[in-house]
Amino acid sequence: RVPSPDQMDIADLALLSDCRTAALADRGGSVVWWSPHRFDGPSVFGRLLDPDAGHWTIRAAGATAVTRRYLGEGPILETTFEAADGALTLTDLLAIAPGATGHRLGGSRTTRLVRIARCTRGRVTVEMELVARPDYGRSIPHLVRSGDGWELVGGPSDLSLSGSHADAHEVRGDRLVATVELDAADGTDATAAWILTAARRDDGTSPDADDRPPQRILDESLAAWDAWATAHETPRGPHAAAMRRSAMVLQALTHAPTGVVVAAPTTSLPERIGQDWNWDYRFAWLRDLAFVVRALYVAACPDEPIRYFDWIARALGRLDGQRVQIMFGVEGERDLTEHTLDHLRGFRDSRPVRIGNDAWSQRQLDVPGEVLDAAFKMRHHLPGELPEPVRRTFVDLAEHAARNWRDPDHGMWESRDEPRHYLSGKVMAWVALDRAVRMAERFGATERVADWTDTRDAVRRAVLTEGWNDDVGAFTGAFGSDRLDASVLLMPLTGIIEASDERMRATIERVEERLASGHGVQRWADEGAGFVICGFWLAECLFLAGERERAEERYAATAAGANDLGLFSEEVALDSGEQLGNSPQALSHVGQINAASTLAGDSDRDPDEHATSKDHAGR
Secondary structure, three states: OOOOHHHOOHHHOEEEEOOOOEEEEOOOOEEEEEEOOOOOOOOOEOOOOOOOOOEEEEEEOOOOEEEEEEOOOOOOEEEEEEEOOEEEEEEEEEOOOOOOOHHHOOOOOOEEEEEEEEEEEEEEEEEEEEEOOHHHHOOOOEEEEEOOEEEEEOOOEEEEEEEOOHHHEEEEOOEEEEEEEEEOOOHHHOEEEEEEEEEEOOOOOOOOOOOOOHHHHHHHHHHHHHHHHHOOOOOOOOOHHHHHHHHHHHHHOEEOOOOEEOOOOOEOOOOOOOOOOOOEOOOEEHHHHHHHHHHHHHHOOOOOOHHHHHHHHHHHOOOOOOOOOOEEOOOOOOOOOOEEOOOOOOHHHOOOOEEOOHHHHOOOOOHHHHHHHHHHHOHHHOOOOOOHHHHHHHHHHHHHHHHHOOOOEOOOOOOOOOOEOEHHHHHHHHHHHHHHHHOHHHHOOHHHHHHHHHHHHHHHHHHHHHOEEOOOOEEOOEOOOOOOOHHHHHHHHHOOOOOOOHHHHHHHHHHHHHHEOOOOEOOOOOOOEEEHHHHHHHHHHHHHOOOHHHHHHHHHHHHOOOOOOOOOOOEEEOOOOOEEOOOOOHHHHHHHHHHHHHHOOHHHOOOOOOOOHHHOOOO
16 A cells, blocks of 8 residues: 555654664655654754654655565665556665775764666656655745755754755745656666755764765665675574574664663654553663674674673773663663654554653663673673673672562553652563673672672562462462562563473463453553564573474464554554554564574573572572
8 A cells, every 4th residue: 555644654664774764654655754864863854743843755656556575684665566557666764884894884973875776667647745844744845956956054054955856846835845757668868866955054074075976876785785684693593584684683773882772763653552552662771781692693793792881881980889761862862852843643543742751760670680680691702801881880780689679669561650660670680680690700709700690699589479469379470469470471581480390370361361352462461562672582491491383373473563664663553553652663573583593492592591599509
């Protein structure tokens, strides 16, 4: 189908990335979201969140059908429009910087959105409409002719448009439009191409020079992404192709200058259509980054893993007993105070639109465990002598877990009500201490092993006693609670208890019975939507419990939540399977990689990766 703007589904979205920022294009040839300087920066195109917030549409007039795919190994989109008299392929990409390749993939400071339309059959009429609305739709730029191109003057960016068929462009009110006739039989008239360049005016530097024509940018960007794929380990197993796609998404969500991964490139895509569960996910969560490390280890063997931990050490700074901040801006910014953009209607009238995320100030006790677990998984790839800030950060995180594990927190789902003793926080405190004990020599902290070991075992005893609810017949989401929570599926994945333990098997059964449906696995009862990573966790747990056929069925049901390009959102509606929440969601793709790896038997590649319940006293 060729959707109209008011029919937009989250599944219509396709990701474009240059590993500095992202754009999202819909199935109808419209770029509906683009923050041209940072993942978490102001948008130039924002139709995703309001019909009047800007877009850039290129399509074949009278198109009756549309198909699309990614070209090569990267987020380079090819959309094919079928019309009565011909066919048009539209190729969209954010340009990779000249010379970028392999592990050094990335864009330049000056962002270029490249669009190439080619008639491949018969004759087509190409319609182009450019409506820029910088600063989240608050600015209407002047449209000024400049040689064969245009300058869009207004807002915080210097925007300029160049390309072919200059005589076809005209200004209509506040928009730039063009109608171009293309004929597949005439090579010179078969293609139209445009480059929209965005340069920052607030950093005092000149735009990066790049005089490459559109086709060369496409060829070199394709080659750069293919080189990135070649430079990494090829996944194996029956789900290898899906793992490669998910690894590409994680790379596309990576901010190349710092190496951190944003949770999603979007803000305020609703978890419930028409309601207010709308959050900004364009930031770097330490939890997500730690999960990504494992996924990239499985799917792509990341280069220089110390870079991840160097960024964490820089972002956190010296802890000295302070709260561990859970999330940051892509360059380590701490203050992510939430604001609402009341002038925007929201995706399908789902208000409010938020920028910033007040979860930055929450206490979440699971984060030290996730970071230290990532360090443990990557231990063979870390340098023999850790940089002092990194070493000190690892020790401080272990000390934080030992000192604070008894405290309540807001949980990994970032509840905005009163703090509780969430089981996930206690489990990951155990993980922090367990991994610290195992890596104490690398940390230069052997004198702390005895205390860390004692505390670790105390945490485990508390988890296995206070976390169990006899009435529910399962481990529940918080101490003293009767509320089943899918986060307990992390327990066998961390090694605090084996999946074959009778209590854990019972918990897995309860989660499957009460929280799972054909479309997904809810985090808790009556949530109304399946949280994608929870479906993949359940598949892993079933496999580890020996239920391999059920594990494959759950994996398949969860994987079916991807769109036609293999992109996962955060959630899916239980009744329809409709994608919900910010998209594409890094954690969902992490879950897919890890579950596919487990089902392929790769969890056994490192027999010392996880501790098991037999390794510790206090059972």
